[in-house]
Amino acid sequence: MLKHLDRFEAYVCAAIFLAMTALGFANVAVRYLTSYSFAATQELLLAGFLLLTVFGGAAAARHGEHLAVTFFADLLPARAGWVVRALSGALSVLLLALAAWYCWGLVSHQYRSGVTSSGLQIPAWYYSAGLPLGFLLIALRMAQRTLSDLRGDGPEGTPHG
Amino acid sequence: MGDMGAGTQMLVLFGVLLVIRVPVAFALGLSALYAMWVMGFGLDLVGDLIASGIAKFSLLAVPFFILAGILMGTAGMADRMIRFFRVAVGGLPGGMGVVGVVVALFWGAVSGSGPASVAAIGPMIVRGMADDGYPRPFAAALVCTGAALSIVIPPSIGLVIYGVIAEISIGSLFIAAILPGLLMGAMMLLALPFVARDRAARKSSALHAMAPMPYADQTRGRQLWLSFRDAGWGLLTPVVILGGIYLGVFTPTEAAVVAVVYAIFVGTAIYRTLTPRLLFDALTDAARSSAVVMMVVTFASLFGWVVTVDDLVGTYSEGLLSVSDAPWVILLVMAVILLIAGMFMDAITIMFISLPIFLPVVRELQWDPIWFGVFLMITLAIGLFTPPVGINLFVAANITGLSLERIAAAAVPFLLTSALGLMAVALWPEVTQYLLIWMR
Amino acid sequence: ETLRLTHNTSDATTWHKGSERFADLLEEATEGEMEVRVFPNAELAGGDQMKQSEMVGRGAIDFVVTSAINVTPLVPEMAVFSLPYLYADYAEVDATTDGAPGERMAEIMADKGIVVLAWGENGFREVTNSVRPITSPEDLKGLKMRVAGPMYIDVMNALGANPQQMQWTETFSALQQGVVDGQENPIGAVIVPQRVYEVQKYITPWHYSYDPIFLGVSQAKWDGWDEETRAKVQAAATEAMAFQKEETRRATDEGLARLREEGMEVYEPTPEEIQAFRDATKDPFDLWAGKVGPEIVTLFQDTIDGAGN
Numbered sequence: 001m002l003k004h005l006d007r008f009e010a011y012v013c014a015a016i017f018l019a020m021t022a023l024g025f026a027n028v029a030v031r032y033l034t035s036y037s038f039a040a041t042q043e044l045l046l047a048g049f050l051l052l053t054v055f056g057g058a059a060a061a062r063h064g065e066h067l068a069v070t071f072f073a074d075l076l077p078a079r080a081g082w083v084v085r086a087l088s089g090a091l092s093v094l095l096l097a098l099a100a101w102y103c104w105g106l107v108s109h110q111y112r113s114g115v116t117s118s119g120l121q122i123p124a125w126y127y128s129a130g131l132p133l134g135f136l137l138i139a140l141r142m143a144q145r146t147l148s149d150l151r152g153d154g155p156e157g158t159p160h161g
Numbered sequence: 162m163g164d165m166g167a168g169t170q171m172l173v174l175f176g177v178l179l180v181i182r183v184p185v186a187f188a189l190g191l192s193a194l195y196a197m198w199v200m201g202f203g204l205d206l207v208g209d210l211i212a213s214g215i216a217k218f219s220l221l222a223v224p225f226f227i228l229a230g231i232l233m234g235t236a237g238m239a240d241r242m243i244r245f246f247r248v249a250v251g252g253l254p255g256g257m258g259v260v261g262v263v264v265a266l267f268w269g270a271v272s273g274s275g276p277a278s279v280a281a282i283g284p285m286i287v288r289g290m291a292d293d294g295y296p297r298p299f300a301a302a303l304v305c306t307g308a309a310l311s312i313v314i315p316p317s318i319g320l321v322i323y324g325v326i327a328e329i330s331i332g333s334l335f336i337a338a339i340l341p342g343l344l345m346g347a348m349m350l351l352a353l354p355f356v357a358r359d360r361a362a363r364k365s366s367a368l369h370a371m372a373p374m375p376y377a378d379q380t381r382g383r384q385l386w387l388s389f390r391d392a393g394w395g396l397l398t399p400v401v402i403l404g405g406i407y408l409g410v411f412t413p414t415e416a417a418v419v420a421v422v423y424a425i426f427v428g429t430a431i432y433r434t435l436t437p438r439l440l441f442d443a444l445t446d447a448a449r450s451s452a453v454v455m456m457v458v459t460f461a462s463l464f465g466w467v468v469t470v471d472d473l474v475g476t477y478s479e480g481l482l483s484v485s486d487a488p489w490v491i492l493l494v495m496a497v498i499l500l501i502a503g504m505f506m507d508a509i510t511i512m513f514i515s516l517p518i519f520l521p522v523v524r525e526l527q528w529d530p531i532w533f534g535v536f537l538m539i540t541l542a543i544g545l546f547t548p549p550v551g552i553n554l555f556v557a558a559n560i561t562g563l564s565l566e567r568i569a570a571a572a573v574p575f576l577l578t579s580a581l582g583l584m585a586v587a588l589w590p591e592v593t594q595y596l597l598i599w600m601r
Numbered sequence: 602e603t604l605r606l607t608h609n610t611s612d613a614t615t616w617h618k619g620s621e622r623f624a625d626l627l628e629e630a631t632e633g634e635m636e637v638r639v640f641p642n643a644e645l646a647g648g649d650q651m652k653q654s655e656m657v658g659r660g661a662i663d664f665v666v667t668s669a670i671n672v673t674p675l676v677p678e679m680a681v682f683s684l685p686y687l688y689a690d691y692a693e694v695d696a697t698t699d700g701a702p703g704e705r706m707a708e709i710m711a712d713k714g715i716v717v718l719a720w721g722e723n724g725f726r727e728v729t730n731s732v733r734p735i736t737s738p739e740d741l742k743g744l745k746m747r748v749a750g751p752m753y754i755d756v757m758n759a760l761g762a763n764p765q766q767m768q769w770t771e772t773f774s775a776l777q778q779g780v781v782d783g784q785e786n787p788i789g790a791v792i793v794p795q796r797v798y799e800v801q802k803y804i805t806p807w808h809y810s811y812d813p814i815f816l817g818v819s820q821a822k823w824d825g826w827d828e829e830t831r832a833k834v835q836a837a838a839t840e841a842m843a844f845q846k847e848e849t850r851r852a853t854d855e856g857l858a859r860l861r862e863e864g865m866e867v868y869e870p871t872p873e874e875i876q877a878f879r880d881a882t883k884d885p886f887d888l889w890a891g892k893v894g895p896e897i898v899t900l901f902q903d904t905i906d907g908a909g910n
């Protein structure tokens with residue numbers, strides 16, 4: 001199940017990134033070659049940027065790529081080191097869950113107030129709906145990564161520090 | 162922590178969380194949320210702050226320049242470009258280190274963002290310097306420092322934002338920053354032979370060390386020509402990007418998108434090295450690298466918000482500014498504040514927090530605001546590679562697999578050359594004016 | 602108590618001066634009991650100018666100073682002020698903000714949790730470009746124009762120009778390098794202080810769209826104050842925004858002379874030429890009047906027609 005999710009994140013990131021590149025380039029090319037341009041390009045690129053960041057953030061969490069200062073933790077004896085890793089993992093998951101919760105608050109505020117985007121004038125929550133889901137996914141990946149580290153499965157991605 | 166202000170408590174908690182190995186991005190977020198809770202203000206803004214922190218248009222160039230860098234690496238463009246500079250300047254004392262600095266300066270004229278430059282040129286410079294006998298952390302540190310000059314040498318997103326906040330000409334700022342940027346690079350080059358002496362086999366097996374080195378049996382002139390011809394498409398990149406910007410085809414942010422398309426074009430149509438599989442890998446790798454940086458930026462925006470609302474920089478800097486009547490002391494104090502802030506925050510946040518306090522002083526003392534903008538940009542560039550929050554360090558650690566602290570420790574010599582460069586610009590403000598006067 | 606005020610321009614603008622004046626007046630009136638801290642550049646909203654009003658609406662921030670255009674995503678009716686060629690001059694503007702239309706808009710804002718205390722001014726938006734003087738709609742054909750919001754996209758399209766939405770931070774260099782040919786903004790609030798004249802040759806003060814600002818307070822805060830406190834807040838707001846409006850008009854008057862000094866070519870269109878622009882923008886006017894609601898538009902037009910013409 002999670003294996004498929006791994007691929008899912010990669011496919012989503014690649015698709016969004018390609019679409020952003022195509023849109024950004026098409027806007028430049030069309031504006032330069034013809035006298036037209038697509039006025040809402042900026043808004044769509046930012047929406048893509050937001051999704052790219054949360055889905056990429058989840059993939060990076062799974063790979064253990066979110067950077068930490070490991071210098072001090074590495075000085076600790078093995079048992080204390082295990083406790084510190086568990087604690088830092090739990091705190092990270094806590095923050096990500098809080099971020100998901102507050103972003104959920106944002107989405108529901110936007111839904112209730114009916115606020116629209118400044119370019120295409122579609123409901124603003126269409127864009128932000130990815131945020132709570134994205135942070136939950138990052139939290140899930142962070143938890144998964146921490147648990148596999150603590151079980152001593154050995155890191156799957158590039159270790160840092 | 163009872164009698165400390167919420168902002169000060171946040172700084173302490175942030176330090177503690179870093180020590181216990183909480184990733185920097187999440188440590189920023191946790192300590193900021195804690196401070197908001199203590200202040201009793203801001204928790205209901207967190208969703209908005211996260212959303213606007215991620216979707217910063219000025220940073221949209223970051224994922225694209227990271228992707229362009231990876232693609233140019235995959236397609237062999239940066240490789241050939243670096244090989245050309247290797248032939249051209251690799252024989253100088255410092256060897257591949259000199260090549261690294263020159264390529265970083267060259268790339269600075271393409272990129273407006275420090276971390277993006279690290280991603281673009283970092284992998285190959287580090288590999289080349291390692292082949293040349295340099296320790297990898299030192300090579301990564303050189304890349305971090307050289308790439309930091311991307312926000313000094315135009316185009317620079319930082320200078321654009323400074324121009325907007327300070328309400329002065331961005332065009333003039335760009336021109337004023339060229340010589341100081343080159344000066345900073347020159348300081349690195351001058352330092353290299355001394356630093357390299359005990360760090361690398363200064364005159365290594367030289368050009369052959371970095372395999373594959375074609376045309377090794379040719380004369381030097383022919384080597385130069387052949388490697389230049391070979392690297393043509395890569396060397397053309399800044400011409401395409403800068404030319405496009407200066408001819409008004411696209412904006413600096415759009416230039417990053419064009420760089421990606423250019424890399425895909427050269428990789429598929431010219432060199433035929435870029436397969437769909439490699440493209441897919443480049444897209445996902447770049448998405449992860451960019452997300453790691455953007456997570457820091459996102460949660461740093463919560464942190465910066467607390468710093469603003471709790472008037473942290475204001476409280477500390479106003480106290481320091483009253484220390485002396487001598488302008489040079491005030492400038493020194495400003496530099497120290499900016500350098501310390503640069504350890505913890507991103508350049509854009511720092512500008513928004515500090516400029517409202519500094520600019521009235523600049524006006525009061527009748528300093529040239531263009532010169533001050535360049536001075537500011539150099540201090541912010543230094544912040545890009547000073548721990549614990551140094552985005553260039555993060556990217557470099559990310560692409561090399563080395564630890565942040567090892568790279569940061571290796572960057573100390575360059576921290577010194579940068580400090581000297583900063584002093585030179587402070588004592589010799591005319592360096593920002595020569596080109597402007599010459600162009601009039 | 603310390604209250605927080607957010608606005609989305611730099612600390613050198615008349616918005617900021619008006620906000621600071623409000624803070625001073627209120628502090629004075631309450632003998633230091635109510636202190637207002639002013640946060641420029643939308644700092645409290647993470648730099649996002651569109652989010653400020655939403656935050657004030659739900660009580661997360663106390664006061665906001667922002668322009669009508671910035672709240673249209675939240676309150677579409679606020680687009681009424683900037684309908685193309687709704688107003689011809691300041692007298693008409695003042696008749697609406699000081700009269701029934703201003704009150705009507707305040708009622709609508711109250712539904713979103715914001716009490717509008719007083720109206721100030723961002724100004725009439727004027728067009729600049731680097732290609733040719735704009736004397737008629739034909740002159741706009743094919744020009745790449747940077748615009749700030751969705752209504753202006755429709756207006757520019759109707760005039761034959763090619764609108765592009767772009768952040769202000771990108772706009773300056775985009776104008777300089779010719780990525781876009783022109784932009785439209787108020788003279789006193791943007792074109793002079795942001796030095797647009799450095800990168801633009803021609804300006805036509807065509808008064809095609811007006812943008813008011815307002816000083817608002819969160820409904821939750823307002824409801825929590827007694828009558829006496831409300832009166833003090835209201836008095837300080839009224840005086841501060843009157844001062845802000847005066848400052849903006851002075852800066853605009855001096856601005857045109859300054860732009861000439863800086864080498865810009867100013868073309869002041871005749872009433873007939875203005876009518877040509879008005880005719881050319883009739884379709885977007887009708888489209889956006891429909892979105893705003895005919896009842897509100899009629900109220901504005903009736904007030905304007907009664908404003909001594």
Ligand code: NA
Nearest residue numbers: 272311314316
């Ligand atoms: Na640059």
Ligand code: NA
Nearest residue numbers: 503504544550
């Ligand atoms: Na730093």
